[in-house]
Amino acid sequence: MKNYIKISLALAIIVLSTSNCSWEYPIDKDGLLITERAECYVSNFELLDTDHRTVRSRSAIIDTIEQTIDVEVLWGTNLKSLWPQFSLVTDAKLDPKITDYVNFSDLENPKQWTVVSGNRQVRKDYTVIISVQQIP
Amino acid sequence: MRTIYLVLFWLIAGGVLLLSSCAEDFEYTLPEASTALQNDCIKRTPPQPYVVGNSIQFAYAMALAPEKGRLLNASVEASIAGADGTYLEHRTFYTNSAGNDVGIVIGEPSVTVDYKTEVVFTVDTCAATLRYNYVIPEEARGKQVSFKFIANASSGETVTYQMGPYQIAKMELKREMVLSNSNVCYFSIADMAAYNAGAASEIPGNIDLVYLFRRIPGISFEHAFVSPAAPQDFLPGVTLPSGVNNDTRIIKTWGLRDQHLALGRWGEFIDDVDFEEIDFTNATKYAINLRGENGLWLETEDKKYRAYLYVNMISPAGLIAVSIKRYTMY
Known part of the structure; x- marks a missing residue:
């Protein structure tokens, strides 16, 4: 049972660490970061x-x-x-x-x-x- | 716990085995040099478009063991006979401690007959490196040329070394022509030459550009090359000789410093393919406000010639020195 918990935790950490960046900075079709800036000039x-x-x-x-x-x-x-x-x-x-x-x-x-x-x-x-x- | 130790043990053991399996014991022995006549060759001229009138240089090395005999002669056969100035060095070179090339005479100056250039050794030597300078002849334009290096020794042995083929460019080259404002200011791409008004009036169909130097308040004009067919605004104070009206297309550029045109400086080259691919759709009929190292892509009205004109030097006295590469389209 303890082993299952350890494996689940390890998998969760891996998944979270790889997906972390894409949550914060999505990328547009040109491969450029989409940020929160609304300025446009x-x-x-x-x-x-x-x-x-x-x-x-x-x-x-x-x-x-x-x-x-x-x-x-x-x-x-x-x-x-x-x-x-x-x-x-x-x-x-x-x-x-x-x-x-x-x-x-x-x-x-x-x-x-x-x-x-x-x-x-x-x-x-x-x-x-x-x-x-x-x-x- | 015991299981973890076991796993660790086998992992370490496996790693050690893997590493040690690659290490084999080799006993090094000095290789024995061949005593037979042998040769080698390198091209000393860096890669570049090979243009008629320029040289391709090689270094040809040959040697045999002293006890086997001595060198008798060396020769080079070019697939197309070289132009005047083609020679095989009669000196073998070494580089001294100061980094200078020092030549030692090994025979009489080379003799060139048709496609073959030969040096006969007059000293007793078993090794030499001779330089070969091939001046690209007009006959080679647009063709491929290759070379066969041959060495003979008193042992009766003969060795050969094949170099090439090398593609010779179709384009033509002419360096450092000086034009002057209101005097020798008419330039012909067909002739790759500049004329004054009197000479230009005799060959109006060949005149493709007018050089002028004007200081006009409020605008940047100064040194300019203008097509005779350009609006008069771009030819202030110019009365063209009768019949001079070619509509030459011009694209001004900067930073394209062809080594052949820039007299050995820089490391760029314009090649045949550049002339074939340049697009003149949005070209204009003038290039004003020129500086040293500016370049002009040109196309004649009949589209027979494309050229690249490079500005070597400008002078506030109304002088300009230019070099040109020209490519015949048909």
């Missing part, structure tokens, strides 16, 4: 040319209320191949993911990305509005 934005240098003529203006990012790019920038880089609040993620250069040449139809909060409950669509520096 873009904190910084960068736009790179094919030579990995910035094309911004000045800092991007991020409006977290209107959910817009206004970027003026250098005169002569090739808008067809730019790599956007978003800095997000802790634990948030971007949808869709950026896996290649993006074509921004259609200035009338700005590109949109969705920021998803750490708890995956809040989603905010950010619009990236590009303008091109003019020759003074």
Whole structure:
């Protein structure tokens, strides 16, 4: 009888120790931790040319209320191949993911990305509005 | 309690047996070196795309026991005859305590006839390591080349060593061309050469790029390569020679410092496959605000050539030095 109790206890400890993490931090389909954070915003934005240098003529203006990012790019920038880089609040993620250069040449139809909060409950669509520096 | 002790005992005993079963007694004896003529070869040139005009270097070692005789000659047969500058060293090298290579003459300088390069030994030696420098000829472009190293000894023995095959790249290479603002500023990918306006007007169909240096207040322009077909905004103050209007596609890049183009620096290489796979769908017609070590992927209007132009040096005086790798698509 004592042996049964010991074996049951050992099994219970093993099961508890292996499942402990997944109770506290579930993982989403991208393998990222789902946390309790509900914050959902873009904190910084960068736009790179094919030579990995910035094309911004000045800092991007991020409006977290209107959910817009206004970027003026250098005169002569090739808008067809730019790599956007978003800095997000802790634990948030971007949808869709950026896996290649993006074509921004259609200035009338700005590109949109969705920021998803750490708890995956809040989603905010950010619009990236590009303008091109003019020759003074 | 007794059961626990028994289990522990058998576990320990089993572990000891397992460990001891692997240990066998081997008595080491020095291996006896072969006295026969033998050889070995290594390729000294690191792995990289082999480009026509560049070299592939090998070190060929041969030896036999002194009592068996001496080396008579060594030769290399290339499957495609090497270009001028191909040779087999007539010195055998060793490395001294300071780490320097020291050469000892063992014969007359090599003689190359067609595909075969040979050195005849003039000293009595039973061992040598000779370097072979193969200059890749135009005939080898896009083909494979292999080498057969041969050594003969007075004992009547002959040994051979096969190296390769090595794939020779299709692409072409030209280094350090200097262009100047408003003077030698017209560049031809087809010719891999730069021209002034007068020369460019005689071959307008061959002109693919215009180099210009402009300081324009409020924008970043400075050093630029521009397609003749680009909007005039990108060619400020430029009057193109009659007929110069090619629509060259350009992708600006950075950090792609090909060792062949960067004159031996860095450890990256562009190979034929890179030209085949580069996508020009979103390419543009200009590259402005260039710096040293910038690179430009290029495609000619007729899509016959793709190229990579590397900026070796720029000067605020309106000069730029570039090197190019070019790949013929058809």
